[in-house]
Amino acid sequence: MKKISDERRNLGNKVKAIIIFILAVGVAAGLLAYTFSSANQGYSAVLVILAAILLIFFALFALRRYRDAVKGLPLEDERSRRVMEKAASKSFYVTLYVLLGIGMFSDRIKFRDVSQATSAAVGIMALLWFGFWAYYNNKNVSKLLYASPTCDLKVAVLRARTIVDTFLECKIST
Amino acid sequence: MKTRIKEFRARYNLTQQDLAKKVGVRRETIVFLEKGKYNPSLQLAHDVAKALKVGIDDLFVFESK
Numbered sequence: 236m237k238k239i240s241d242e243r244r245n246l247g248n249k250v251k252a253i254i255i256f257i258l259a260v261g262v263a264a265g266l267l268a269y270t271f272s273s274a275n276q277g278y279s280a281v282l283v284i285l286a287a288i289l290l291i292f293f294a295l296f297a298l299r300r301y302r303d304a305v306k307g308l309p310l311e312d313e314r315s316r317r318v319m320e321k322a323a324s325k326s327f328y329v330t331l332y333v334l335l336g337i338g339m340f341s342d343r344i345k346f347r348d349v350s351q352a353t354s355a356a357v358g359i360m361a362l363l364w365f366g367f368w369a370y371y372n373n374k375n376v377s378k379l380l381y382a383s384p385t386c387d388l389k390v391a392v393l394r395a396r397t398i399v400d401t402f403l404e405c406k407i408s409t
Numbered sequence: 410m411k412t413r414i415k416e417f418r419a420r421y422n423l424t425q426q427d428l429a430k431k432v433g434v435r436r437e438t439i440v441f442l443e444k445g446k447y448n449p450s451l452q453l454a455h456d457v458a459k460a461l462k463v464g465i466d467d468l469f470v471f472e473s474k
Contacts, residue, residue, distance in 0.1 A: 303435070306426070306430075307428055308426070308429060308435060308436065309433060309434065310434060311435070312433070312434035312435050312438050313434070313435070313438075313439070313449070313452075314434070314435070314438040314441065314447055314449075314451055315438070316434055329463055335440060372437075374446075
């Protein structure tokens, strides 16, 4: 396997952090533009608050990632990937139920047009992802989505097998 | 699960950030490992043990049921 040098990895991480920041600013700017374009239709307060929350979250997230990249730290690791996976899967399932609920009560929940409905769905999913990410980031997320029992550290230690044998077995099986 | 990462880290005068950089993970991962709030993969456990020049079973203490 080709080994990437530290310099190239750091440069790659800095570029990723900058891209995240640009995307974050783009999303927030788009949301603000949409908010002020619909200012006369009575939805502006909610959307402004939503835009502000997303902007603050993304800006802090991107700034933190950029500072880490400058220090030579990785942008993500196994734990942060697990947190993202759990948050994404939970927000997806909950959004499905929310959309089902909106569909069932469509006569009471009025949307201006299709674009507003889809934007609301995307916004709900984004907020849910943020909430679940914040929850799982402070929780023990040890359980992998697809974990191999033979690679589990606790199993290996409790069975008192030699660590080298277990490590080699995991390397062969993955 | 309890860990002795903090103890071994202090032995080499390493900060959490230094250890994270050495292992190739984020600082938060080291924080959660030290608190025992994260059960690492075998690969990560091996990398942390290697960075602290100690065996995995010396670093991670499991209470057997």
